[in-house]
Amino acid sequence: MSVQIIKLEISGMTCEHCAQTISKKVSQLEGLISKKVNYPEKKGEFEFDTDKISKSEIIDAINSIGNYKVVGETESNKNKNAHYDLIIIGGGSASFAAAIKASELEKKVLMINDGLPIGGTCVNVGCVPSKTLIRTAEQYHIANHPNFSSIKPCENKIDFKEVIRQKTELVGELRQHKYVDVLKDDLNVTILKSFGKLIDKNTVEADGKKYSAEKILIATGSTTFIPDIPGLSEVDYLTNETLYDLEELPEHLIVIGGRYIALENAQMFARLGSKVTILQRSFRILPDEMPDLTETLKEYLEGERIEIKTGAKIKSVENKNGKIIVNASIKDNNEIIEGTHIFVATGRKGNTKGFGLEEVGVELHKQDFIRTNEYMQTSIPNIYSAGDVTGEYLFVYSAAYEGALAVENMFSEAQKGKEYSVFPWVIFTDPQVAGVGMDENQAYENKIEYEISTIQLKDVPRSIAARNTKGFIKLIRNKDNDKLIGARILASEGSELLMEISLAIKYGITVKELKQMFHPYLTLSEGVKLAAISFDKDVKKLSCCAV
Incomplete structure (x- = not known):
């Protein structure tokens, strides 16, 4: 607009x-x-x-x-110059949460957005397209690999072009209903499709005009960090901004990276029918997580014929005879990997170039991210920042939280610091990886006397009945007070267990109290109770529903 x-x-x-x-x-x-x-x-x-x-x-x-x-x-x-109470540069989740909060405070808001369409990364090239494609691939995989031997798989085929068309249609619908329609009748908010650049701490230039405001919010998001690999810039590599617009299924997809974006998309394309090779620099996928989780997940992915090469140092990439050729050192052994497409998922960097940030004194850190304090202020007191561009928590729900928090702090004398002590997260592989709170290493670093309890899904009745026993539920408690301090889950739909554990951590519910709660039989959530019981008892020696 x-x-x-x-x-x-x-x-x-x-x-x-x-x-x-x-x-x-x-x-x-x-x-x-x-x-x-x-x-x-x-x-x-x-x-x-x-x-x-x-x-x-x-x-x-x-x-x-x-x-x-x-x-x-x-x-x-x-x-x-048109004057506003707040100018927002960006059009994603943080921007919309900020605009809605400012409108509630009767502030006049100008949102300036360019690049990705309204809605930002999540709805356009992130959460929405990836998760609907992951579900498509999951349904296709289950149809051809049922858990029950009584079901005979048939030769199911997939129309990849139709899959992409449906994805594009869904993205358009959600962008319209969850973003455009939300603010279109809000008289306090004006949306300008243009590239905005800071002229000074109170002035933004966009579309050949100057706009001023008391407060400014930078919520420009992030994009893929492209490593300096010889030849990579000369091949037609894919990122999350282009991967979901492919018109034909890749014959052999080479994935550079081994964290959540890499793994989710690697499994999704493998299930749709592509040969997939993952090249990960560190010696484990998801290197920030504990080995029991990462090695078990690696085993499951390799069981779906995904080739995972860790300890990979990529020397060069080239396009030869229509193929992508990767020259790499894999644990000090030279290898040549040949594929049809290459997907780069090597981390994120802040979208901060060209906005005039450094010229007015906004401090950056890490990979071009904006440094903020606990109140979401940048090094310039009236300029705030929220969402992925800060480089702290790169999730759509944390971006929305930060956008609203920034506005509260802008226009209120009572300052409220960001609070991330209990932050649940999910990786949408299958089985899903879900976590909240500390792991064992973090508990040790914080000098907490901790204890862990792990129950395998092969001991959870719901998983046994569904004939899907991949994974485990691991709880971590403080031995001094019996309170949970963290959890890691590897399970189909493991994400759905997170909030019970998150609330238990936040409100200090003890393991004893968790064990005493009724958990319906033959639900996955019963696994949380069984994991709690496992701190003191061997659940293999208990009958169903025993406590």
């Missing part, structure tokens, strides 16, 4: 009713955002969306009413 404000001199008005008549007439025009008609001054100010209506159409509408006539234009935002 591109916004313009015009101020018109209007002749023929003789009373306040005349001003009301003109206001009523122009209100019927699609694209009009706001209007102010002043009878004593014989003037009208009109804010409108130039994508839907032109200045001349507004003038024609006024001239069509009785004796009223526009006799001149006194001011235009072409010649005067």
Whole structure:
């Protein structure tokens, strides 16, 4: 949406009713955002969306009413800085949460967005497209590899182009319903499709115009960090911004990286029918997690014929005879990997270039991320930042939290610091990886006397009945007070167990109390209770529903 404000001199008005008549007439025009008609001054100010209506159409509408006539234009935002309470650069989750919160506070907001469409990474090239494709691949995989031997798989085939078409359709629908429609009738919020650049700490230039505000929020998100590999820039490599628009299924997809984006997409394409090779620099996938989890997940992925090469140092990449050729050292042994496509998932970097941030003194850190304090302020006190561009928690739900928190702190004397002591997260492989709180290493580093309890899903009735016993549930408790301090889960739909554990950690529910809670029989959540019981008893020696 591109916004313009015009101020018109209007002749023929003789009373306040005349001003009301003109206001009523122009209100019927699609694209009009706001209007102010002043009878004593014989003037009208009109804010409108130039994508839907032109200045001349507004003038024609006024001239069509009785004796009223526009006799001149006194001011235009072409010649005067438009002033707002808050200017947001970015159009994703953090931006929308911030705009909604600011509107609730009756603040005038300008959101400037370019690059990815409204909705940012999550709805366009992240969460939404990846998760619907992962579910598609899962259904296809189950149809051809049922858990029950009584079900005979048939030769199911998949229409990849139709899969991508349905994905694109879903992305469009959610972008419209969950983003565009949310703010389209909000008179406090104006959305401008343009690239915004800071001129000074209170001024942003966009679309050839200057806009000023008391507060500014930078929520420009992140993009793939591309490593400096000889030849990589010369091949048509894929990132999450291009992977989901492929029109044909890759014959052999080479994945550079071994963390959550790499693993989710590797398994998804393997299940859809691609040969997949993962090249991971460290000696374990998900190297920040404990070996019991990573090695078990690696075993499951390799069981689906995904080739995983860890300890990989990529020397060069080239395109030869229509193939992608990767020259790599795998644990000090030279190998040549040949594929048809290459997907880069080697971490993220902040979208901070070209916005004038460094010129006005906004401090950066790590991979071009914006440094913020606990109140979401940058090194410039009136400029705040939220979401992926801060480089702290790169999740859509944390971005929304930070966007709203930043606005609360901007316009309130009572400052509230960000609170991430209990933060649940999920990796949508199958089985899913889910975690909250500390792991064993973190508990040790924090000098906590901890104890772990791990129950394998082969001992959980729900998993046994579903004939899907891959994975485990691991709880970590503080031995001094019997309170949970963390959990790691590897299970189909393991993500659905997280919130019970998260609430237990946040509100200090003890393991004893958790064991005493009723958990319906033949639910996966019963596995949490069994894991709690396992701190003190061997559940293999208990009957069903025993405590």
